[in-house]
Amino acid sequence: MITDRQALILKAIVQQYIETGQPVGSKALMDLLPTHVSSATIRNDMASLEKDGLIEKIHLSSGRIPSVRGYRYYLDNLLKPINISxxxxxxxxxxxxxxxxxxxxxxxxxxxxxxxxxxxxxxxxxxxxxKNTKLTGFRIVELNDNQIMAIIVTSDGAVFNQVYKVPRNSSGEQIEEIVRIINDQLVGETLATVSHRLQTDFPQLVSRYLQTPNGFLAMFDRFLDKVTADxxxxxxxxxxxxxxxxxxxxxxxxxxxxxxxxxxxxxxxxxxxxxxxxxxxxxxxxxxxxxxxxxxxxxxxxxxxxxxxxxxxxxxxxxxxxxxxxxxxxxxxxxxxxxxxxxxxxxxxxxxxxxxx
The missing domain is CATH 3.30.450.40 (GAF domain)
Known part of the structure; x- marks a missing residue:
């Protein structure tokens, strides 16, 4: 545990080094400290701070700079934020x-x-x-015979779109049917719930209507991962x-x-x-x-x-x-x-x- 005076010296060294980028010596500290302290006393306290690993010497100069440990101590114990103008x-x-x-x-x-x-x-x-963001809309736009654009709208007003190749073994009618089911079953649910249902009951639900929905559902799941990512x-x-x-x-x-x-x-x-x-x-x-x-x-x-x-x-x-x-x-x-x-x-x-x- 350092003394109050040593804390003042460490704080002055950190702040001066931040301002100038140069090592700080005992003579400079005499003018920086709020109370008068002799140069000899400052040198003794600097020696103690150096022994504790809070400041260090980087060359033969008598000046010191904060160590990583010294910065950490300053940040945890001595730092006082300044309000902006x-x-x-x-x-x-x-x-x-x-x-x-x-x-x-x-x-x-x-x-x-x-x-x-x-x-x-x-x-x-x-x-x-x-966690309360919900799926409020989902649609597919056919771009050509091989590509579709998937569009997701969420309750926070965000709109996401992604272009995909048409999944194999998926006809236009099948895709439209899955989109309808998604809007009937998943719109209004939180994104977390939608993601969970895609992994649990939803594939079985869709399979009642379609024989090969897996490719499209995997595409939708990847798209949802992108939407919910940071x-x-x-x-x-x-x-x-x-x-x-x-x-x-x-x-x-x-x-x-x-x-x-x-x-x-x-x-x-x-x-x-x-x-x-x-x-x-x-x-x-x-x-x-x-x-x-x-x-x-x-x-x-x-x-x-x-x-x-x-x-x-x-x-x-x-x-x-x-x-x-x-x-x-x-x-x-x-x-x-x-x-x-x-x-x-x-x-x-x-x-x-x-x-x-």
Whole structure:
């Protein structure tokens, strides 16, 4: 356990290193600390902090920088978020107001764009996932003798379409019959229920009317998986390369591929496992890249924040940037953006349903 004075010194070292990117020495700390402390006392406390693994020396200079453990201690115990200015708050609101949104995805994508623009880092946004989302429409459009377009409409106003080859041994009459049964039996059910029924009683139900429905039902099941999968929106991908060693081509390839796969993004954001770090009182978490992947992300940090749209589910926004990000300012910014994003989504659902959500 470090002393209160050592905590002040560690906090000053972290904040100064974030601001300048340079090691911090005892003489500089004399001017940074809120109370007068002698240079000798500061050096003794810095030696204790270094012994505890909270700060480290990177060359022969007397200055120190935060270690990974030091950053973690600062984030867990010393960090105080800074509220954004009224000007920045108004800028966020005006950026959302610049366009009329016709889909949830457009609102979520805009939030990533705003966050990336304001920070010059890489922003990631995930729309709200609601267990109450229902299938409200399904139809097939015949494009030619070999292709059809399947269209799914959900209760949150989203429309998905996918082009498929006509399943083997399926006639136009058979396809129309399956579409009719789907609309009779599955429309109005939650997507989770629809997915469950496709694996249980629905194939047997359809087989009463058709002899070979399996190919079409498998196609519909794959389409539904795509609809219910996480939909990530990333903005500012190229900003990552400002903080990577260009000589390390493997890192460059990994970072580039990271955003081409929903699977890797879900892993990065911890959506595939229980998170070990507690959220702060703002519901925001900070993950050091060394904790996520010490080989490829050691120079980065990830800030994540969940947001709620009531019965319409929860989503997530995140920011990936260098380890020496100005965390206090960024957490305040993300907290404000999250609030405005949830407001925009509530208004969208309210307009969609013709009443308040």
């Amino acid at each position: 009224d000007q920045t708050s108004e800028l966020i609101q005006s950026d959302f107001a610049k366009q009329e949104f016709n889909r949830i995805d457009e609102i979520v994508a805009q939030s990533a764009k705003i966050l990336s623009t304001l920070t010059s880092y890489t922003a990631i946004a995930l729309g709200p996932e609601s 939909h990530f929106f990333v903005d500012g991908k190229s900003n990552l390369f400002n903080y990577v060693d260009a000589r390390n081509t493997s890192n460059l390839k990994y970072l580039y591929s990271l955003f081409d796969s929903d699977y890797y993004l879900a892993r990065l954001l911890g959506l595939d496992q229980n998170d070990t770090h507690d959220e702060d009182e703002h519901g925001i978490q900070v993950h050091l890249g060394y904790e996520l992947d010490p080989q490829t992300l050691k120079n980065y940090s990830l800030i994540t924040a969940k947001y709620s749209v009531g019965s319409h589910g929860q989503g997530l926004i995140a920011l990936l940037g260098p380890t020496n990000m100005p965390y206090s300012q960024l957490i305040g910014l993300i907290a404000s953006l999250r609030q405005e994003l949830a407001k925009q989504l509530r208004e969208y659902f309210s307009d969609l349903n013709g009443n308040s959500s």
